[in-house]
Amino acid sequence: MKIKANPSILFLYGLTLTILAFTLRKLNPLAFSSLLNLSIGLVLGFRKYRFLIAAFLLSLVGVAVNALIFAGGEPVYHIGCLVIRSGAITGFIEVSLRLALMFSATLIFSSLTNPRDLLRSLESELGLPKQVSFTVSLSLRLLKIFETDIREIQAVRKSRGLRTTPITPSDWDSFLSPLLSLGLERGRWIGIATELRGFSLRKVKKTCLKLGFVDFLLLTLMLIQVLASLLF
Amino acid sequence: MQKALQVDVEEAGYEFGKLILRNVHLTLEKGELLLLLGPTGSGKSTFILMITGVLNNLLYGYVKGTVRLFDINPLEPEGFRQVPRYIGVVLQSHELQIAMQTPLDEILFTLENLGVENAFEKAKRVLDKYGLLDKAEVDVETLSGGEKKRLCLASSIVHEPELFILDEPTANLDPWGEREILNYVLELRRRGKTVIITEHKPRYFLKIADKIAVIENHTLRLGLKNSKDFIYSATVSLKKRREKERREIVRLEKVKFRYCSECSLVLRDTSLQVFNGENVAIIGPNGSGKTTLGKIISGLLKPIDGEVRIAGAVPWQLKPRELLKKVIYIPQEPNYFFVRNTVEEELKLAAEYGSLKLEDVVKNLESWILDKMNESPYRLSYGQKKWLTYIIARIYGSKVVVFDEPTAGLDFQLVKKFFTWLKEEGRTGVTSILLTHDVRVLENAADRVFIIENGEVKEVSVREGIEILRKPVEEWFYEN
Numbered sequence: 001m002k003i004k005a006n007p008s009i010l011f012l013y014g015l016t017l018t019i020l021a022f023t024l025r026k027l028n029p030l031a032f033s034s035l036l037n038l039s040i041g042l043v044l045g046f047r048k049y050r051f052l053i054a055a056f057l058l059s060l061v062g063v064a065v066n067a068l069i070f071a072g073g074e075p076v077y078h079i080g081c082l083v084i085r086s087g088a089i090t091g092f093i094e095v096s097l098r099l100a101l102m103f104s105a106t107l108i109f110s111s112l113t114n115p116r117d118l119l120r121s122l123e124s125e126l127g128l129p130k131q132v133s134f135t136v137s138l139s140l141r142l143l144k145i146f147e148t149d150i151r152e153i154q155a156v157r158k159s160r161g162l163r164t165t166p167i168t169p170s171d172w173d174s175f176l177s178p179l180l181s182l183g184l185e186r187g188r189w190i191g192i193a194t195e196l197r198g199f200s201l202r203k204v205k206k207t208c209l210k211l212g213f214v215d216f217l218l219l220t221l222m223l224i225q226v227l228a229s230l231l232f
Numbered sequence: 233m234q235k236a237l238q239v240d241v242e243e244a245g246y247e248f249g250k251l252i253l254r255n256v257h258l259t260l261e262k263g264e265l266l267l268l269l270g271p272t273g274s275g276k277s278t279f280i281l282m283i284t285g286v287l288n289n290l291l292y293g294y295v296k297g298t299v300r301l302f303d304i305n306p307l308e309p310e311g312f313r314q315v316p317r318y319i320g321v322v323l324q325s326h327e328l329q330i331a332m333q334t335p336l337d338e339i340l341f342t343l344e345n346l347g348v349e350n351a352f353e354k355a356k357r358v359l360d361k362y363g364l365l366d367k368a369e370v371d372v373e374t375l376s377g378g379e380k381k382r383l384c385l386a387s388s389i390v391h392e393p394e395l396f397i398l399d400e401p402t403a404n405l406d407p408w409g410e411r412e413i414l415n416y417v418l419e420l421r422r423r424g425k426t427v428i429i430t431e432h433k434p435r436y437f438l439k440i441a442d443k444i445a446v447i448e449n450h451t452l453r454l455g456l457k458n459s460k461d462f463i464y465s466a467t468v469s470l471k472k473r474r475e476k477e478r479r480e481i482v483r484l485e486k487v488k489f490r491y492c493s494e495c496s497l498v499l500r501d502t503s504l505q506v507f508n509g510e511n512v513a514i515i516g517p518n519g520s521g522k523t524t525l526g527k528i529i530s531g532l533l534k535p536i537d538g539e540v541r542i543a544g545a546v547p548w549q550l551k552p553r554e555l556l557k558k559v560i561y562i563p564q565e566p567n568y569f570f571v572r573n574t575v576e577e578e579l580k581l582a583a584e585y586g587s588l589k590l591e592d593v594v595k596n597l598e599s600w601i602l603d604k605m606n607e608s609p610y611r612l613s614y615g616q617k618k619w620l621t622y623i624i625a626r627i628y629g630s631k632v633v634v635f636d637e638p639t640a641g642l643d644f645q646l647v648k649k650f651f652t653w654l655k656e657e658g659r660t661g662v663t664s665i666l667l668t669h670d671v672r673v674l675e676n677a678a679d680r681v682f683i684i685e686n687g688e689v690k691e692v693s694v695r696e697g698i699e700i701l702r703k704p705v706e707e708w709f710y711e712n
Contacts, residue, residue, distance in 0.1 A: 198316030
């Protein structure tokens with residue numbers, strides 16, 4: 001059975017999670033929200049967005065390296081010449097949980113809607129400007145294309161005798177350049193094509209929010225997490 | 233007769249001081265078909281962006297002069313807003329213009345923008361007409377290149393505009409797809425619609441074009457219908473097979489491949505043998521598995537069963553640099569290929585890894601590349617990017633070069649140069665595997681031809697290959 005939610009509610013839910021990820025100071029409500037949403041996100045999007053999950057895990061490696069180098073505090077462990085300080089552990093956990101919360105918002109959001117429904121809902125039900133609504137909806141489509149781009153870039157890097165997974169800053173530069181360039185080119189041409197297909201003539205009719213069971217569930221979850229963040 | 237388009241432009245470009253077009257004067261009557269030709273990077277796409285008002289209204293470019301599109305002025309902001317009601321455009325990089333996730337949504341997007349009533353029924357009808365109804369709700373990324381092209385065409389004509397602009401409509405399409413495009417264009421003509429087509433393979437449209445124009449040296453010239461410089465002759469002699477010492481360089485034995493355990497087989501029991509210095513064309517419909525086969529030969533994909541040997545080695549057991557000495561893969565989309573920020577750095581990197589010295593390479597480069605050495609490779613035109621990938625591949629000096637759609641986006645001069653280049657490389661023992669739909673590749677460069685269909689690969693003679701690729705379009709010419 002395909003689960004679908006009202007895109008506007010999903011948008012609000014995703015926005016709330018992102019705000020919580022940036023504003024929560026205490027570890028307990030942050031851990032609660034992150035683990036809850038990560039579980040939901042993985043159940044919904046594991047099959048469809050494996051590359052996103054891989055990218056998230058890769059970013060955790062970066063977080064760990066960053067924490068090891070820059071964090072202070074008392075030394076807790078010694079592994080060979082490596083000293084792990086208390087700040088590194090708490091820093092890693094905190095930043096990972098914040099990232100996990102934003103990442104799970106993306107997974108839940110992209111798994112439960114499609115670009116056209118999102119566009120219509122954001123502009124008609126939430127009353128967002130059509131340009132903003134279109135940009136948000138387009139990002140959903142670009143997620144899939146992004147995956148294809150990464151695969152192709154990796155293939156060509158292998159063919160040109162370069163590392164397929166970037167490690168050094170130079171690798172990252174040469175990996176991200178085609179990705180950004182393609183993104184810019186795609187954005188440019190989609191923008192031109194959209195204008196030539198009458199986007200500026202698009203008229204928006206305001207409609208009321210229509211909510212179903214999944215939407216009420218999301219709203220309840222949202223409320224619980226906001227309350228948890230305020231109470232604990 | 234009502235004028236569909238009237239252009240009187242002294243100068244146009246993306247920024248002042250760097251003009252792309254000058255002295256462009258053109259009148260197109262309603263119902264006429266204009267075939268627009270010109271070398272890679274000459275300004276054909278800029279012309280389209282200019283007449284639709286995109287150049288000055290969206291891209292911050294400038295246009296000195298006047299453009300009249302039916303009864304509106306697309307250069308003015310208010311006129312530009314009305315342009316979509318009059319035109320339907322399929323851009324050159326059609327894959328880059330799809331905004332929605334399913335074909336149905338893509339068609340509905342146009343209709344909803346323009347406030348067309350009964351949009352859903354209309355969208356379904358159009359999808360049916362373009363053979364996409366059974367794929368109405370699938371992810372567009374699962375469509376083949378030909379299907380995506382049809383989708384772009386359908387979404388640009390669904391609102392019944394008066395003028396259609398098709399920027400290289402047959403690029404990357406198999407002959408069956410080309411035939412479909414020809415049919416659609418002919419139908420538009422019969423319905424009295426005005427059409428502008430830019431093409432590097434003009435022979436397809438010569439028969440039905442009313443006007444032919446060429447953009448060269450920034451200027452548009454009209455009335456060159458019989459010019460041999462720009463119209464490619466189909467009467468090219470079949471090349472003689474070169475005598476050479478045959479040494480096996482590529483061997484595939486009973487190779488099976490699929491992308492996931494639940495997916496169906498893309499290749500089944502595929503066997504082929506290629507010798508050094510050969511130019512081997514692999515043909516087949518869009519989505520038949522040519523790119524997959526090319527990637528297996530290049531060591532980028534590992535089959536689930538069977539044996540693959542490139543110059544005696546198992547490709548996926550080699551380290552990247554060892555693999556590069558044996559084989560290099562050049563993708564259809566050149567943007568994927570670049571890994572440095574300037575053209576010069578790209579060439580330097582290749583020279584560092586490769587067999588040729590940078591100075592020797594630079595001596596033989598075209599002037600346009602020398603002019604752009606300090607520019608980002610991503611800023612080149614599509615054809616120029618493709619050509620740069622070939623130069624880089626040559627510097628690497630791999631024994632086998634796998635080209636995916638090598639002639640798509642290249643103008644006549646570069647295509648000719650590419651064929652000469654293939655012959656020269658063949659003489660030095662370099663093997664080229666050409667994954668292609670382009671009959672010109674078979675006519676001018678291929679020593680052997682393999683056809684891939686329903687996951688199976690078989691060898692056919694070059695003559696048979698040419699007939700297979702020509703048949704759909706020739707039948708079309710005969711029927712029409």
